[in-house]
Amino acid sequence: MDKVFIEGLEIETLIGIYDWERRIRQPLLFDLEMAFDNRKPAATDDIADTLNYKDISKRLIDFVSKSEYQLVETLAERCAQIVLEEFGVANVRLKLSKPGAVRGAKAVGVVVERSRGDA
Numbered sequence: 001m002d003k004v005f006i007e008g009l010e011i012e013t014l015i016g017i018y019d020w021e022r023r024i025r026q027p028l029l030f031d032l033e034m035a036f037d038n039r040k041p042a043a044t045d046d047i048a049d050t051l052n053y054k055d056i057s058k059r060l061i062d063f064v065s066k067s068e069y070q071l072v073e074t075l076a077e078r079c080a081q082i083v084l085e086e087f088g089v090a091n092v093r094l095k096l097s098k099p100g101a102v103r104g105a106k107a108v109g110v111v112v113e114r115s116r117g118d119a
C-alpha cells in the first residue's frame with residue numbers, strides 16, 4: 001500500500017507527569033505514515049484527490065498545542081484517532097518523540113500503529 005507521510009512535525013505543548021512539566025511548554029516531534037492509494041491523485045494531478053498532508057498537519061498542530069495530557073501514550077492515541085476518523089485513513093503509524101526528556105537520550109517516546117475498525 002502507498003503511504004503519505006509527515007516527518008519531524010514540531011509542536012509545542014504542555015505534557016508530562018512532573019510538577020515542573022505542568023508549568024512549561026515542551027516541543028514534541030511527530031512522524032506519521034498513513035496508508036493511502038496515491039494512484040488517483042497521480043492520474044488527475046488534483047489536490048482534491050490527495051490525502052492532504054497540510055490539512056492533517058494543521059489539524060494536529062491545533063489539537064496538540066491546546067492539549068494538556070500527562071503521558072505521551074495518551075496524546076499519541078488521540079492523534080492517531082483523529083487521523084483515522086477525521087481523514088478517513090485506513091492505517092496510521094505515528095511516532096511521538098519527546099526530545100531532551102531523558103538526560104543522555106536524544107529523544108524518548110512511543111510508536112503506535114492503528115487501523116480503522118480496531119477495538
Ligand SMILES: Nc1nc2c(c(=O)[nH]1)N=C([C@H](O)[C@@H](O)CO)CN2
Pocket residue numbers: 015016017018021070071072073098101102
Ligand atoms: N512511557 C512513558 N514514560 C514516561 C513518560 C511518558 O509519558 N510515558 N513521561 C515521563 C515524564 O513526563 C518525562 O518525560 C519527564 O522527563 C517519564 N516517563
